[in-house]
Amino acid sequence: MLTDQELLRYSRQILLAQVDIDGQLRLKNSRVLIVGLGGLGSPVALYLAAAGVGELHLADFDTVDVTNLQRQVLHDTASVGLSKVDSALARLTAINPEITLQAHRSALDEDSLAEAVKVVDLVLDCSDNFATREAVNAACVAQGKPLVSGAAIRLEGQLSVFDPRRPESPCYHCLYGHGSEAELTCSEAGVLGPLVGLVGSLQALEALKLLAGFGEPLVGRLLLIDAFGSRFRELRVKRDPGCSVCGEHHD
Numbered sequence: 129m130l131t132d133q134e135l136l137r138y139s140r141q142i143l144l145a146q147v148d149i150d151g152q153l154r155l156k157n158s159r160v161l162i163v164g165l166g167g168l169g170s171p172v173a174l175y176l177a178a179a180g181v182g183e184l185h186l187a188d189f190d191t192v193d194v195t196n197l198q199r200q201v202l203h204d205t206a207s208v209g210l211s212k213v214d215s216a217l218a219r220l221t222a223i224n225p226e227i228t229l230q231a232h233r234s235a236l237d238e239d240s241l242a243e244a245v246k247v248v249d250l251v252l253d254c255s256d257n258f259a260t261r262e263a264v265n266a267a268c269v270a271q272g273k274p275l276v277s278g279a280a281i282r283l284e285g286q287l288s289v290f291d292p293r294r295p296e297s298p299c300y301h302c303l304y305g306h307g308s309e310a311e312l313t314c315s316e317a318g319v320l321g322p323l324v325g326l327v328g329s330l331q332a333l334e335a336l337k338l339l340a341g342f343g344e345p346l347v348g349r350l351l352l353i354d355a356f357g358s359r360f361r362e363l364r365v366k367r368d369p370g371c372s373v374c375g376e377h378h379d
Contacts, residue, residue, distance in 0.1 A: 129153075130149065130152060130153060130156065133226070134152075134156070134180065134226060137180070137224075137226070138152050138179070138180050141179065146340070146342035146343065147340055147342065151340035151341060151342065152180060152340070154339055154340050154341060155179060155180050155181050155182065155336065155339055155340055156180055156181075156182045157182055158181050158182055158183070158249050158250070158339045159182065159183040159184075159185065159247065159248040159249050160176060160181050160183070160184055160185065160248055160249065160250050160251070160252065160335060160339070161185040161187060161244055161245060161248040161250075161251045161252070162176075162184060162185065162186055162187065162252045162254060163187045163188075163236070163251065163252065163253050163254060163255050163260065163264055164187070164188055164253070164254035164255040164256065164260075165186060165187075165188040165190075165200075165202060165212040165213065165215075165216050165254070166188070166190075166196065166199075166200050166212070166254065166256060166324075167196075167199040167200050167254075167256075167280065167319065167321070167324030167325075167328065168254035168256075168278050168279075168280065168324050168327055168328040168331065169188070169200075169202065169216075169252075169254035169328065170199075170200045170201045170202035170203070170324075170325075170328060171201065171202075171324075171325050171328035171329045171331075171332060172252050172254055172328045172331050172332045172335070173186065173202055173216055173220060174201070174202060174219075174220070174223065174332075175329060175332035175333075175336075176332055176335060176336070177220040177223050177224045177227055178223055178224060179332075179336055180224065180226065180227065181227065181335075181336075181339065182227055182228060183227065183228040183229075183230065183248075184220065184227060184228070184229050184230070185230040185232060185244060185247075185248055186213050186216050186217070186220075186229060186230065186231055186232060187213075187232035187236055187244065188211070188212040188213050188216075188232075188233075189233060189234055189235040190211075190212050191209060191210060191211050191212065192207040192208050192209065192210050192211075192212055192215050193208065194208050198321050199319065199320075199321035199324050199325070200212075201321075201325065202215065202216050202219055202220075203215045203216075203219070211233055213231045213232065213233045214231075214233075216229075217229055217231060232244060236263075238263070238267075241263055241264065241267045242267050242270065242271070244267075245264075245267040245268055245270075245271045245273055246271050248273065249273070249274075249339065250273060250274050250275075250276070250335055250338055250339060251264060251267075251268050251273055251274070251275050251276070252275075252276045252277075252278075252331055252332075252335055253265070253275060253276070253277040253278070253300075254278060254328065254331065258304075258307040261277065261279075261300060261304075262300065262301065262307070264300075265277075265290065265299055265300035265301055265373060266301075266373055268290065268292065268299075269292050269299050269373050269374045272292050272293055273292070274289065274290070274291040274292070274293065274338055275289070275290045275291070275299075275300065276289050276331045276334045276335050276338070277289070277290060277300055277331075278327040278328060278330070278331045279327070280319055280323050280324045280327045280353075281317050281318075281319050282317050282318060282319060282320075283319075283320060283323060283354070283355040283356040284323075284352070284353065284354060284355065285323050285324075285326065285327040285352075285353035285355065286327075286350060286351065286352055286353070287327055287330050287331060287334070287346060287350075287351040287353070288300075288303070288346050288349065288350045288351065288365065289334050289338070289345045289346040289347045289349075290347070291338075291345070291347050292374060294347055295367075296347075296348060296367060297347050297348060297367060298348060298365050298366060298367040298368065298371075298374070299367075299371060299373050299374040300373075301368075301371055301372065301373040301374065302365065302366075302367055302368040302371045302373075302374065303350065303365050320355060322355075323353070323355045326353065326355075327353065330351070334346055348364060348365055348366065348367075349362055349363070349364060349365065350362065350363045350364075350365050
């Protein structure tokens with residue numbers, strides 16, 4: 129049940145017919161893994177904590193650098209040099225002491241990633257490299273867990289939801305294959321802070337919809353964001369029957 133304090137804290141979203149008491153209880157009873165606590169993971173963690181998602185598992189092996197502060201709003205100047213997980217724990221506890229936080233301070237290998245995905249209800253990929261995204265996707269497919277994936281670089285962002293519980297849903301590998309050898313990072317190509325804030329906020333929104341059970345998630349759809357022209361475009365994405373990760377004959 130929700131306590132009187134929780135009813136008060138979450139009253140503005142409980143007022144929504146799409147959420148109500150039942151939806152808030154579903155959020156309270158949910159466990160979520162956030163992979164990456166940088167530009168995307170910052171708004172994701174902040175909004176999910178504030179919304180009352182009961183248990184957040186925070187995964188990041190990096191430390192806070194002064195160059196992060198332009199966009200990674202979960203951290204502040206006093207956090208420079210600290211692990212991003214420890215910085216996040218302090219900030220999120222201050223925002224909402226009602227929730228439970230689990231820390232993953234080391235890089236997740238295949239086994240630890242599989243275990244981390246196994247014990248949660250949903251995963252948010254907020255990482256900044258293709259290898260991690262592929263590994264997270266494979267673990268989610270293997271465990272049958274929905275994945276909310278976002279990316280941003282320069283002035284362009286992308287967002288999609290991959291849900292192996294739905295037979296029509298593609299996975300990340302269906303869309304991107306083996307990626308590009310010329311993959312760039314934000315440290316090489318740059319990125320604007322509000323863009324990662326926008327993509328991360330949309331990831332949090334998709335997660336709340338999936339967890340509380342309302343709305344139409346971005347399954348089978350890829351949202352493309354052009355921050356330069358303030359334009360949004362949507363592409364349909366189909367599942368690849370021959371996909372080596374989620375296809376009919378995958379290992």
